[in-house]
Amino acid sequence: MTDSTGLEAPRYGTASLADLGPSVLAALGVPGEPNPLDLPPSRRACVLLVDGLGWNALLANRAHAPFLASLAETSDPITAGFPTTTATSLTTLGTGAAPGHHGVFGYAVAIPGGDEVLNQLSWSPKVDPVTWQPHRTTYQRAEAAGLTTAYVAPGRFEGSAFTRASARGGRYVPAENITELVVKAEAALAAAERGYVFVYHSDLDSFGHVHGVDSPYWRHHLGHVDRLAEQLAAALPPDAALYVTADHGMVDVPPESRIDVETDPGLAAGVRVLAGEARVRHVYARPGAAADVLAAWRERLAGRATVVTRGEAVRRGWFGPVEEGFLPRIGDVLAVAHGDTALVAPVSERFEAGFAGQHGSLTPSELRVPLLRTSPR
Numbered sequence: 001m002t003d004s005t006g007l008e009a010p011r012y013g014t015a016s017l018a019d020l021g022p023s024v025l026a027a028l029g030v031p032g033e034p035n036p037l038d039l040p041p042s043r044r045a046c047v048l049l050v051d052g053l054g055w056n057a058l059l060a061n062r063a064h065a066p067f068l069a070s071l072a073e074t075s076d077p078i079t080a081g082f083p084t085t086t087a088t089s090l091t092t093l094g095t096g097a098a099p100g101h102h103g104v105f106g107y108a109v110a111i112p113g114g115d116e117v118l119n120q121l122s123w124s125p126k127v128d129p130v131t132w133q134p135h136r137t138t139y140q141r142a143e144a145a146g147l148t149t150a151y152v153a154p155g156r157f158e159g160s161a162f163t164r165a166s167a168r169g170g171r172y173v174p175a176e177n178i179t180e181l182v183v184k185a186e187a188a189l190a191a192a193e194r195g196y197v198f199v200y201h202s203d204l205d206s207f208g209h210v211h212g213v214d215s216p217y218w219r220h221h222l223g224h225v226d227r228l229a230e231q232l233a234a235a236l237p238p239d240a241a242l243y244v245t246a247d248h249g250m251v252d253v254p255p256e257s258r259i260d261v262e263t264d265p266g267l268a269a270g271v272r273v274l275a276g277e278a279r280v281r282h283v284y285a286r287p288g289a290a291a292d293v294l295a296a297w298r299e300r301l302a303g304r305a306t307v308v309t310r311g312e313a314v315r316r317g318w319f320g321p322v323e324e325g326f327l328p329r330i331g332d333v334l335a336v337a338h339g340d341t342a343l344v345a346p347v348s349e350r351f352e353a354g355f356a357g358q359h360g361s362l363t364p365s366e367l368r369v370p371l372l373r374t375s376p377r
Contacts, residue, residue, distance in 0.1 A: 005306050005338050007362040008079075012098045012320045015078045017089055020047070020245060020371065021096035021138035027241070028196060030145040033096075037078075042375065044189050044240035046197045048232055049093065050225050051086060052205030052359070054249015055368040057213050064219045065226035067233075068244065071372035080248045082318040083107070083280045084359050084366040086205070087120035089247030091166040096138045098320025103133055104165065105319065105329050106360065110273040110284045112328035117275050123161035133165040140169030142196045150188035152181055153200035170198065178228045186235035201228060205250070212252040212356035233374045244372040249365045250357040253278070253342040258353070259304065261335070262345035266296055275331065278342040278352065279360035282331030290332040297335055305335045305343065318362070337361045 002008045010016050019036045024045050026035035055077035062069035081092040081099045083106040091104040099105055108119045111127065118124050139149045148171075155174030157163050163172070173188060175181045181199050188197045204221050211217040233242050261267050261281060262274060270289030276282040285293045290309070298307045310330045314322050322330070337343055338361075344353035359366045 002364060007306060007336060007338070008364060008367060009317055009362065010079045010081050010098070010320070010367065012081070012317070015076070016098070017078065017080050017092045017245065017247070017369070018096060018098045018320070020078070020243070021093055024196060024243065025096070025138060025142055025145070028142070028147060028194060030142060030147065033141070037371070039243075039373075040241070042239060042241040044192055044195045044197070044237055046185055046189060046199060046232060046236065046240060046242045047093075048199045048201070048229060048242065048244045049090070050204055050244065050246050051200070051202040052208045052248065052250055053222075053225065053246035053370060054213075054365055055370050056365045057218075057249055058222075058370055061219050061222055064222045067226050067230040068370070068372060071244065071374055072370060075370065075372050077368040078245070078371045079367045080246075080369050081320070082362060083276070084248035084361065085277060085280075086247050087162065087166075090200075091133060093245075093247075094137045094139070094166040095133070095135050097135060100314070100319035100322035100326065102135055103323065103326035103329060105326075106275075106280065106282065107277040108275040109282055109329045110275050110331075115273050117273060120165075121162050127161070129161040129165035130168070137167055137169050139167055139196070139198075143169055146194065148188075148192035148195040150185070150192075150195070150197045151200075152185050152188065152197060154202070167198075178224060181228060182231045182235060185232060189235070189237055189240055199232065201225065208250045208357035209355045210357075213250050214252050215356070218357075229372075236376050238376045241373065241375040244370060246369040248359045249368060250359045251279070251340055251361075251363060251365050252356055253340050253358045257340045258342045258344045259301070260346055261343045262347055264300070267300055269293075269296060274345060274348070276334075277360045278344050278349075278355070278358045279337045279366065281335040281343050283333040283335065285332040294333050297333055301335055301343075303338070304341045305337045307333060307335045309333060338363070
């Protein structure tokens with residue numbers, strides 16, 4: 001349910017990406033895993049995650065995705081975690097835990113104890129990914145229970161620090177295009193007596209960032225995604241299930257809705273580090289300046305963003321329960337954009353500041369993602 005600002009909260013524990021991994025493992029017979037999504041038993045499961053496929057955008061473009069639209073008729077959306085961004089969501093799915101438990105709080109955060117910003121997709125050699133995200137992944141838990149796992153995704157991500165943080169323990173299977181995703185997922189499912197296969201497709205998100213969700217580029221590529229899902233469904237063994245989901249949705253941001261929060265003197269005063277991304281900002285204050293930063297950001301962004309302290313964000317449950325050691329990773333102040341507002345940083349994020357489509361906030365268009373299900377049975 002949305003609040004008066006148009007934001008809503010993640011549904012951890014009942015209907016979120018944090019619940020999908022454990023529910024899939026439970027359906028595959030892994031002991032001790034909860035099944036809040038009530039998935040039916042199967043011996044093999046394939047999860048297709050389409051980067052950037054928001055529930056609202058799928059429904060608005062159902063004519064371009066007849067197969068996915070047919071599955072959506074009997075499905076309800078789940079929510080991503082917060083922030084609604086790839087680094088957080090892939091770790092949420094990969095650990096089966098809310099962000100407060102795994103500690104990956106968005107695209108970019110300040111490394112505690114210093115002023116360096118950690119981009120949690122490209123990473124830093126100064127940060128050990130296993131220390132940063134110390135909990136066992138769903139792939140490790142599946143393998144320990146005797147399942148065969150496969151992580152089917154572009155080869156450039158194999159062995160990366162982010163992959164080790166979010167998905168360690170699974171067998172990585174490089175696949176460079178839609179055809180290879182289908183072929184290699186089909187082979188992995190066929191080879192496993194009991195197995196969990198994860199398939200990741202990123203291109204829809206890229207078209208959304210560059211051209212916007214309301215663009216022919218995004219809509220026509222959605223048609224390719226639809227065919228990908230249909231082919232995966234056709235390749236399922238009789239005892240397998242396919243689940244189609246996403247890491248976040250997206251909103252289009254016109255130039256007139258972009259606010260420069262980096263070089264505005266009133267917003268820069270007292271700020272030690274600016275991180276996050278254009279739809280949700282982590283703001284780290286200089287010692288003693290947090291209250292002044294909060295007041296300045298609230299005044300400047302009134303009606304355009306919800307601006308809260310770290311403690312308020314935690315109390316609202318946006319991250320789920322937060323482990324004590326992870327708290328310093330969250331900004332002293334967080335700004336969560338409303339509507340089509342973008343809080344851009346044109347100097348440090350010159351390329352990203354110009355994106356037509358953005359995500360990270362808690363609007364329904366960003367937070368709600370599909371959970372589509374099909375099986376030969």
